Amino acid sequence: MNLTLRVWRQKDASSEGQFETYEAQDISPDQSFLEMLDAVNEDLIVAGKAPIAFDHDCREGICGTCSLVIDGRAHGPDSGKTTCSLHMRRFSDGDNIVIEPFRAKAFPVVRDLVTDRSSFDRIIQSGGYISVKTGSAVEANAMPVPKENSDLAMDAAACIGCGACVAACPNASAMLFIGAKVSQMALLPQGQPEREQRVLKMVDTHDAEGFGNCTNEYECMKACPKEIDVANIARLNREYLKATITTRD
Protein backbone atom coordinates (compact mmCIF):
# COMPACT_ATOMS: atom_id res chain seq x y z
CA MET A 1 0.00 0.00 0.00
CA ASN A 2 1.01 3.62 -0.61
CA LEU A 3 0.35 6.38 1.90
CA THR A 4 0.86 10.11 2.25
CA LEU A 5 2.20 11.18 5.64
CA ARG A 6 2.13 14.67 7.13
CA VAL A 7 4.72 14.52 9.87
CA TRP A 8 5.67 17.12 12.49
CA ARG A 9 9.36 18.00 12.07
CA GLN A 10 11.18 20.06 14.66
CA LYS A 11 14.97 20.30 14.88
CA ASP A 12 15.15 20.74 18.64
CA ALA A 13 13.24 22.09 21.62
CA SER A 14 14.06 25.71 20.84
CA SER A 15 13.32 25.59 17.10
CA GLU A 16 10.02 26.24 15.41
CA GLY A 17 8.51 23.09 13.97
CA GLN A 18 6.39 22.50 10.88
CA PHE A 19 4.63 19.70 9.04
CA GLU A 20 6.46 17.96 6.17
CA THR A 21 4.81 15.66 3.66
CA TYR A 22 6.30 12.27 2.81
CA GLU A 23 5.19 9.45 0.54
CA ALA A 24 5.35 6.00 2.12
CA GLN A 25 5.68 3.54 -0.78
CA ASP A 26 5.14 -0.24 -0.90
CA ILE A 27 4.10 -0.59 2.72
CA SER A 28 2.98 -4.06 3.76
CA PRO A 29 -0.31 -4.26 5.68
CA ASP A 30 1.50 -6.61 8.07
CA GLN A 31 4.02 -3.96 9.10
CA SER A 32 3.48 -2.17 12.38
CA PHE A 33 3.09 1.60 12.34
CA LEU A 34 6.63 2.02 13.65
CA GLU A 35 8.01 -0.36 11.02
CA MET A 36 6.30 1.78 8.41
CA LEU A 37 8.14 4.81 9.85
CA ASP A 38 11.39 2.79 9.82
CA ALA A 39 10.85 2.16 6.09
CA VAL A 40 10.20 5.87 5.45
CA ASN A 41 13.35 6.71 7.44
CA GLU A 42 15.47 4.32 5.36
CA ASP A 43 14.36 6.16 2.22
CA LEU A 44 15.11 9.51 3.89
CA ILE A 45 18.61 8.36 4.88
CA VAL A 46 19.32 7.10 1.35
CA ALA A 47 18.18 10.49 0.05
CA GLY A 48 20.61 12.19 2.44
CA LYS A 49 17.90 13.69 4.66
CA ALA A 50 17.50 13.54 8.44
CA PRO A 51 15.30 10.60 9.50
CA ILE A 52 12.12 11.26 11.50
CA ALA A 53 12.90 10.95 15.23
CA PHE A 54 10.33 8.97 17.24
CA ASP A 55 10.36 7.12 20.56
CA HIS A 56 10.27 3.33 20.61
CA ASP A 57 11.66 0.47 22.65
CA CYS A 58 10.01 -2.89 23.31
CA ARG A 59 7.69 -2.79 20.29
CA GLU A 60 5.35 -5.24 21.98
CA GLY A 61 3.06 -2.83 23.84
CA ILE A 62 4.45 -3.19 27.35
CA CYS A 63 7.13 -0.54 27.89
CA GLY A 64 5.26 2.73 27.35
CA THR A 65 8.00 4.33 25.27
CA CYS A 66 6.23 4.78 21.95
CA SER A 67 3.84 7.67 21.60
CA LEU A 68 2.50 9.69 18.60
CA VAL A 69 -0.84 11.28 17.91
CA ILE A 70 -2.07 9.73 14.67
CA ASP A 71 -4.93 11.52 12.89
CA GLY A 72 -5.78 13.27 16.14
CA ARG A 73 -5.78 10.20 18.37
CA ALA A 74 -3.13 9.16 20.88
CA HIS A 75 -1.57 5.83 19.83
CA GLY A 76 -3.75 5.84 16.72
CA PRO A 77 -7.35 4.93 15.93
CA ASP A 78 -7.70 1.71 17.95
CA SER A 79 -8.48 1.68 21.66
CA GLY A 80 -6.47 -0.42 24.08
CA LYS A 81 -3.41 -0.39 21.83
CA THR A 82 0.00 1.26 21.73
CA THR A 83 1.40 2.70 18.49
CA CYS A 84 3.88 -0.18 18.20
CA SER A 85 0.99 -2.67 18.25
CA LEU A 86 -0.94 -0.78 15.58
CA HIS A 87 -0.67 -2.43 12.18
CA MET A 88 -0.88 -0.90 8.75
CA ARG A 89 -3.80 -3.15 7.83
CA ARG A 90 -5.84 -0.73 9.95
CA PHE A 91 -5.30 1.83 7.15
CA SER A 92 -6.23 1.78 3.46
CA ASP A 93 -4.14 2.27 0.35
CA GLY A 94 -3.97 5.97 -0.53
CA ASP A 95 -4.74 7.22 3.01
CA ASN A 96 -3.42 10.55 4.23
CA ILE A 97 -2.11 10.23 7.80
CA VAL A 98 -1.21 13.15 10.07
CA ILE A 99 1.44 12.29 12.69
CA GLU A 100 2.05 14.67 15.60
CA PRO A 101 3.92 14.43 18.89
CA PHE A 102 2.09 14.25 22.24
CA ARG A 103 1.30 17.89 22.99
CA ALA A 104 1.47 19.27 26.52
CA LYS A 105 3.41 21.98 28.30
CA ALA A 106 4.76 19.26 30.61
CA PHE A 107 5.88 17.14 27.61
CA PRO A 108 8.14 19.49 25.62
CA VAL A 109 9.20 18.34 22.15
CA VAL A 110 12.85 17.22 22.07
CA ARG A 111 12.99 16.56 18.33
CA ASP A 112 10.33 15.77 15.69
CA LEU A 113 7.97 13.31 17.38
CA VAL A 114 10.08 12.72 20.50
CA THR A 115 8.83 14.39 23.67
CA ASP A 116 10.46 14.69 27.07
CA ARG A 117 8.16 12.81 29.45
CA SER A 118 10.50 12.99 32.44
CA SER A 119 7.80 14.99 34.27
CA PHE A 120 6.19 11.57 34.86
CA ASP A 121 9.45 10.37 36.43
CA ARG A 122 9.50 13.39 38.75
CA ILE A 123 5.92 12.64 39.82
CA ILE A 124 6.96 9.07 40.68
CA GLN A 125 10.11 10.31 42.45
CA SER A 126 7.99 12.60 44.61
CA GLY A 127 5.92 9.78 46.13
CA GLY A 128 5.15 6.87 43.82
CA TYR A 129 7.21 4.33 45.72
CA ILE A 130 7.33 2.34 48.95
CA SER A 131 10.33 3.06 51.18
CA VAL A 132 10.51 -0.18 53.13
CA LYS A 133 13.02 -2.96 52.72
CA THR A 134 10.87 -5.88 51.73
CA GLY A 135 13.36 -8.67 52.40
CA SER A 136 12.32 -12.14 51.34
CA ALA A 137 8.68 -12.93 50.63
CA VAL A 138 6.56 -13.24 53.75
CA GLU A 139 4.30 -16.19 54.46
CA ALA A 140 1.30 -15.80 52.18
CA ASN A 141 -1.34 -15.55 54.89
CA ALA A 142 0.58 -13.06 57.03
CA MET A 143 -0.73 -10.14 55.00
CA PRO A 144 -4.31 -10.73 53.94
CA VAL A 145 -5.43 -8.85 50.80
CA PRO A 146 -9.06 -9.07 49.65
CA LYS A 147 -9.31 -10.55 46.16
CA GLU A 148 -11.24 -7.52 44.89
CA ASN A 149 -8.52 -5.13 46.10
CA SER A 150 -5.76 -7.18 44.56
CA ASP A 151 -7.64 -7.20 41.24
CA LEU A 152 -8.20 -3.43 41.36
CA ALA A 153 -4.57 -2.80 42.33
CA MET A 154 -3.40 -5.04 39.49
CA ASP A 155 -5.65 -3.19 37.02
CA ALA A 156 -4.17 0.14 38.18
CA ALA A 157 -0.64 -1.27 38.02
CA ALA A 158 -1.16 -2.09 34.34
CA CYS A 159 -0.34 1.58 33.62
CA ILE A 160 2.83 1.72 31.50
CA GLY A 161 3.28 5.47 31.95
CA CYS A 162 3.22 6.26 28.23
CA GLY A 163 1.44 9.60 28.63
CA ALA A 164 -1.42 8.92 26.20
CA CYS A 165 -3.82 10.11 28.93
CA VAL A 166 -2.12 13.51 28.89
CA ALA A 167 -2.00 13.59 25.09
CA ALA A 168 -5.71 12.79 24.78
CA CYS A 169 -6.92 14.97 27.65
CA PRO A 170 -8.42 18.24 26.38
CA ASN A 171 -6.67 19.87 29.37
CA ALA A 172 -3.36 17.96 29.19
CA SER A 173 -4.00 16.64 32.69
CA ALA A 174 -2.15 13.60 34.06
CA MET A 175 -4.83 12.61 36.57
CA LEU A 176 -5.31 9.13 35.10
CA PHE A 177 -1.59 8.47 35.45
CA ILE A 178 -1.33 9.57 39.09
CA GLY A 179 -4.74 8.06 39.80
CA ALA A 180 -3.36 4.68 38.73
CA LYS A 181 -0.08 5.13 40.60
CA VAL A 182 -1.76 6.26 43.83
CA SER A 183 -4.42 3.54 43.59
CA GLN A 184 -2.10 0.59 43.11
CA MET A 185 -0.50 1.36 46.49
CA ALA A 186 -3.52 2.71 48.38
CA LEU A 187 -5.29 -0.60 47.73
CA LEU A 188 -2.53 -2.81 49.16
CA PRO A 189 -1.14 -3.16 52.72
CA GLN A 190 2.41 -2.26 51.62
CA GLY A 191 1.24 1.19 50.55
CA GLN A 192 -0.40 2.17 53.83
CA PRO A 193 2.46 3.83 55.83
CA GLU A 194 3.05 6.51 53.20
CA ARG A 195 -0.49 6.65 51.86
CA GLU A 196 -1.27 10.21 53.00
CA GLN A 197 2.02 11.86 52.10
CA ARG A 198 2.21 10.02 48.77
CA VAL A 199 -0.98 11.47 47.35
CA LEU A 200 -0.23 14.99 48.60
CA LYS A 201 3.28 15.02 47.14
CA MET A 202 2.33 13.43 43.84
CA VAL A 203 -0.51 15.89 43.22
CA ASP A 204 1.75 18.81 44.21
CA THR A 205 4.38 17.65 41.70
CA HIS A 206 1.75 17.07 39.03
CA ASP A 207 0.56 20.67 39.41
CA ALA A 208 4.09 22.13 39.54
CA GLU A 209 4.99 20.35 36.28
CA GLY A 210 2.30 22.33 34.44
CA PHE A 211 -0.26 19.61 33.71
CA GLY A 212 -3.87 20.78 33.47
CA ASN A 213 -6.87 20.12 35.71
CA CYS A 214 -9.11 17.13 35.07
CA THR A 215 -12.64 18.06 33.91
CA ASN A 216 -13.92 14.48 33.82
CA GLU A 217 -14.25 14.17 30.06
CA TYR A 218 -12.81 10.63 30.21
CA GLU A 219 -10.89 10.98 26.93
CA CYS A 220 -7.90 9.56 28.85
CA MET A 221 -9.61 6.27 29.63
CA LYS A 222 -10.63 5.84 26.00
CA ALA A 223 -7.10 6.58 24.76
CA CYS A 224 -5.26 4.52 27.40
CA PRO A 225 -3.56 1.51 25.78
CA LYS A 226 -4.02 -0.36 29.07
CA GLU A 227 -7.64 0.80 29.50
CA ILE A 228 -7.06 2.17 33.00
CA ASP A 229 -10.43 3.08 34.51
CA VAL A 230 -11.35 6.63 35.57
CA ALA A 231 -12.52 5.11 38.87
CA ASN A 232 -8.82 5.48 39.72
CA ILE A 233 -9.18 9.26 39.31
CA ALA A 234 -12.17 9.18 41.67
CA ARG A 235 -10.03 7.24 44.16
CA LEU A 236 -7.26 9.82 43.75
CA ASN A 237 -9.75 12.62 44.45
CA ARG A 238 -10.97 10.80 47.58
CA GLU A 239 -7.45 10.09 48.78
CA TYR A 240 -6.40 13.69 48.22
CA LEU A 241 -9.39 15.15 50.07
CA LYS A 242 -8.95 12.70 52.94
CA ALA A 243 -5.21 13.35 53.22
CA THR A 244 -5.77 17.14 53.12
CA ILE A 245 -8.17 16.90 56.05
CA THR A 246 -6.20 14.43 58.16
CA THR A 247 -2.59 15.48 57.59
CA ARG A 248 -0.89 17.20 60.53
CA ASP A 249 1.34 19.35 58.30
Next chain:
Amino acid sequence: MRLIKYAVGSSIGRKQVVALTGLLLVGFLASHLSGNLLILFGPEAFDSYAEFLAAHPLLIPAEIGLAAVFITHIVWGLWVSFQNRAARPDRYEVNENEGGRTPGSATMKYTGVMTLIYLLIHIYTMKIQHVAGTSLWNHAVNWFEIAPYTLFYLFAMVGLGLHLSHGLKSAAQTFGINHPRYTPVIEIVGFVLAVGFGVGFGILPIWSLTVGSQL
Protein backbone atom coordinates in the same frame (compact mmCIF):
# COMPACT_ATOMS: atom_id res chain seq x y z
CA MET B 1 -1.66 25.96 55.48
CA ARG B 2 -2.71 22.74 53.80
CA LEU B 3 -6.29 23.88 53.52
CA ILE B 4 -5.31 27.15 51.81
CA LYS B 5 -3.00 25.25 49.49
CA TYR B 6 -5.83 22.81 48.86
CA ALA B 7 -8.46 25.38 47.88
CA VAL B 8 -6.17 27.78 46.04
CA GLY B 9 -3.00 26.02 45.01
CA SER B 10 -3.94 22.47 44.06
CA SER B 11 -5.65 21.15 40.96
CA ILE B 12 -7.88 18.69 42.82
CA GLY B 13 -8.74 21.22 45.55
CA ARG B 14 -9.74 23.86 43.01
CA LYS B 15 -11.92 21.36 41.18
CA GLN B 16 -13.60 20.35 44.41
CA VAL B 17 -14.32 24.03 45.14
CA VAL B 18 -15.99 24.30 41.71
CA ALA B 19 -17.90 21.04 42.32
CA LEU B 20 -19.11 22.02 45.80
CA THR B 21 -20.25 25.50 44.76
CA GLY B 22 -21.86 23.95 41.67
CA LEU B 23 -23.88 21.55 43.82
CA LEU B 24 -24.95 24.44 46.08
CA LEU B 25 -26.08 26.34 42.98
CA VAL B 26 -28.12 23.33 41.89
CA GLY B 27 -29.85 23.54 45.27
CA PHE B 28 -30.54 27.23 44.65
CA LEU B 29 -31.84 26.47 41.15
CA ALA B 30 -34.26 23.92 42.60
CA SER B 31 -35.76 26.46 45.00
CA HIS B 32 -35.70 29.20 42.34
CA LEU B 33 -37.50 26.99 39.82
CA SER B 34 -40.12 25.87 42.32
CA GLY B 35 -40.80 29.55 43.14
CA ASN B 36 -40.86 30.59 39.50
CA LEU B 37 -43.31 27.86 38.55
CA LEU B 38 -45.84 29.84 40.63
CA ILE B 39 -46.01 32.10 37.53
CA LEU B 40 -48.20 29.36 36.05
CA PHE B 41 -50.68 29.80 38.91
CA GLY B 42 -51.39 33.42 38.02
CA PRO B 43 -50.40 36.88 39.29
CA GLU B 44 -51.79 36.53 42.83
CA ALA B 45 -49.90 33.35 43.69
CA PHE B 46 -46.62 34.55 42.19
CA ASP B 47 -46.77 38.13 43.48
CA SER B 48 -47.63 37.11 47.05
CA TYR B 49 -44.62 34.72 46.99
CA ALA B 50 -42.38 37.51 45.58
CA GLU B 51 -43.58 39.96 48.23
CA PHE B 52 -43.06 37.37 50.97
CA LEU B 53 -39.45 36.91 49.83
CA ALA B 54 -38.81 40.65 49.43
CA ALA B 55 -39.99 41.31 52.99
CA HIS B 56 -38.14 38.38 54.53
CA PRO B 57 -35.49 39.49 57.09
CA LEU B 58 -33.07 36.80 55.90
CA LEU B 59 -33.27 37.89 52.25
CA ILE B 60 -30.15 40.10 52.34
CA PRO B 61 -27.91 37.54 54.14
CA ALA B 62 -29.18 34.84 51.76
CA GLU B 63 -28.42 37.04 48.74
CA ILE B 64 -24.92 37.77 50.01
CA GLY B 65 -24.31 34.05 50.55
CA LEU B 66 -25.68 33.22 47.11
CA ALA B 67 -23.53 35.88 45.47
CA ALA B 68 -20.45 34.50 47.24
CA VAL B 69 -21.23 30.99 45.97
CA PHE B 70 -21.85 32.26 42.43
CA ILE B 71 -18.68 34.34 42.35
CA THR B 72 -16.56 31.49 43.75
CA HIS B 73 -17.97 29.07 41.19
CA ILE B 74 -17.34 31.51 38.33
CA VAL B 75 -13.86 32.66 39.40
CA TRP B 76 -12.58 29.17 40.25
CA GLY B 77 -14.20 27.72 37.10
CA LEU B 78 -12.58 30.31 34.84
CA TRP B 79 -9.28 29.91 36.67
CA VAL B 80 -9.27 26.14 36.04
CA SER B 81 -10.26 26.79 32.44
CA PHE B 82 -7.42 29.24 31.77
CA GLN B 83 -4.91 26.90 33.42
CA ASN B 84 -6.12 24.06 31.23
CA ARG B 85 -5.60 26.20 28.16
CA ALA B 86 -2.06 27.02 29.32
CA ALA B 87 -1.29 23.32 29.88
CA ARG B 88 -1.32 22.81 26.11
CA PRO B 89 0.30 25.86 24.51
CA ASP B 90 0.76 24.16 21.11
CA ARG B 91 -2.53 22.84 19.79
CA TYR B 92 -3.03 19.71 17.70
CA GLU B 93 -3.39 19.96 13.93
CA VAL B 94 -6.06 17.26 13.96
CA ASN B 95 -8.54 17.10 16.85
CA GLU B 96 -10.34 13.80 16.99
CA ASN B 97 -12.29 12.70 20.04
CA GLU B 98 -11.34 9.45 21.72
CA GLY B 99 -14.98 8.81 22.62
CA GLY B 100 -15.21 10.10 26.19
CA ARG B 101 -16.49 13.62 25.55
CA THR B 102 -20.17 14.47 25.62
CA PRO B 103 -21.89 17.58 24.20
CA GLY B 104 -22.16 18.80 27.80
CA SER B 105 -18.56 18.14 28.79
CA ALA B 106 -17.08 19.63 25.61
CA THR B 107 -19.03 22.90 25.96
CA MET B 108 -18.69 23.38 29.73
CA LYS B 109 -16.79 26.67 29.66
CA TYR B 110 -18.95 28.15 26.90
CA THR B 111 -22.25 27.21 28.55
CA GLY B 112 -20.81 28.53 31.82
CA VAL B 113 -19.95 31.91 30.33
CA MET B 114 -23.32 32.03 28.58
CA THR B 115 -25.10 31.34 31.87
CA LEU B 116 -23.07 34.16 33.46
CA ILE B 117 -24.12 36.61 30.73
CA TYR B 118 -27.71 35.49 31.17
CA LEU B 119 -27.41 35.89 34.94
CA LEU B 120 -26.26 39.51 34.64
CA ILE B 121 -29.12 40.34 32.24
CA HIS B 122 -31.53 38.47 34.50
CA ILE B 123 -30.50 40.43 37.60
CA TYR B 124 -30.83 43.68 35.66
CA THR B 125 -34.24 42.96 34.13
CA MET B 126 -35.92 41.17 37.02
CA LYS B 127 -34.32 42.77 40.06
CA ILE B 128 -32.86 46.19 39.31
CA GLN B 129 -35.48 47.22 36.76
CA HIS B 130 -38.50 45.96 38.67
CA VAL B 131 -40.18 48.74 40.66
CA ALA B 132 -40.98 47.64 44.22
CA GLY B 133 -44.68 47.42 44.95
CA THR B 134 -45.69 46.67 41.35
CA SER B 135 -46.60 43.23 40.10
CA LEU B 136 -43.50 41.15 39.38
CA TRP B 137 -45.73 38.73 37.49
CA ASN B 138 -46.74 41.48 35.04
CA HIS B 139 -43.14 42.63 34.79
CA ALA B 140 -41.87 39.12 33.93
CA VAL B 141 -44.67 38.35 31.45
CA ASN B 142 -44.10 41.72 29.73
CA TRP B 143 -40.43 40.94 29.29
CA PHE B 144 -41.26 37.59 27.73
CA GLU B 145 -43.27 39.42 25.07
CA ILE B 146 -40.01 40.89 23.76
CA ALA B 147 -38.98 38.32 21.17
CA PRO B 148 -35.16 38.77 21.20
CA TYR B 149 -35.14 38.55 25.02
CA THR B 150 -37.20 35.38 25.02
CA LEU B 151 -35.12 33.76 22.30
CA PHE B 152 -31.96 34.52 24.26
CA TYR B 153 -33.64 33.23 27.42
CA LEU B 154 -34.53 29.91 25.75
CA PHE B 155 -31.04 29.64 24.28
CA ALA B 156 -29.55 30.26 27.73
CA MET B 157 -31.77 27.60 29.29
CA VAL B 158 -30.57 25.03 26.73
CA GLY B 159 -27.03 26.08 27.72
CA LEU B 160 -27.87 25.68 31.40
CA GLY B 161 -29.25 22.19 30.76
CA LEU B 162 -26.10 21.23 28.84
CA HIS B 163 -23.93 22.63 31.65
CA LEU B 164 -25.81 20.59 34.24
CA SER B 165 -25.79 17.43 32.10
CA HIS B 166 -22.04 17.26 32.69
CA GLY B 167 -21.85 19.22 35.95
CA LEU B 168 -23.77 16.90 38.23
CA LYS B 169 -22.04 13.65 37.33
CA SER B 170 -18.71 15.44 37.10
CA ALA B 171 -19.13 16.80 40.64
CA ALA B 172 -19.72 13.27 41.93
CA GLN B 173 -16.53 12.01 40.25
CA THR B 174 -14.59 15.02 41.55
CA PHE B 175 -15.57 14.11 45.10
CA GLY B 176 -14.46 10.55 44.46
CA ILE B 177 -17.83 8.93 43.98
CA ASN B 178 -17.35 6.34 41.25
CA HIS B 179 -18.90 2.99 41.97
CA PRO B 180 -20.45 0.41 39.66
CA ARG B 181 -23.64 0.50 41.74
CA TYR B 182 -24.10 4.27 42.13
CA THR B 183 -22.45 5.89 39.10
CA PRO B 184 -25.09 4.76 36.56
CA VAL B 185 -27.82 6.07 38.90
CA ILE B 186 -26.00 9.40 39.35
CA GLU B 187 -25.68 9.71 35.57
CA ILE B 188 -29.41 9.13 35.07
CA VAL B 189 -30.37 11.51 37.91
CA GLY B 190 -27.96 14.13 36.52
CA PHE B 191 -29.44 13.85 33.05
CA VAL B 192 -33.04 13.98 34.30
CA LEU B 193 -32.28 17.03 36.47
CA ALA B 194 -30.51 18.79 33.59
CA VAL B 195 -33.47 18.22 31.28
CA GLY B 196 -35.86 19.08 34.13
CA PHE B 197 -34.22 22.44 34.83
CA GLY B 198 -33.94 23.30 31.14
CA VAL B 199 -37.59 22.43 30.43
CA GLY B 200 -38.83 23.82 33.77
CA PHE B 201 -37.37 27.27 33.18
CA GLY B 202 -38.00 27.08 29.44
CA ILE B 203 -41.72 26.52 29.94
CA LEU B 204 -42.15 29.94 31.62
CA PRO B 205 -41.90 32.17 28.51
CA ILE B 206 -43.83 29.67 26.40
CA TRP B 207 -46.65 29.63 28.94
CA SER B 208 -46.48 33.43 29.34
CA LEU B 209 -46.82 34.01 25.60
CA THR B 210 -49.63 31.52 25.07
CA VAL B 211 -51.70 31.46 28.27
CA GLY B 212 -50.25 34.14 30.58
CA SER B 213 -50.67 37.10 28.23
CA GLN B 214 -54.40 36.27 27.92
CA LEU B 215 -54.94 36.55 31.70
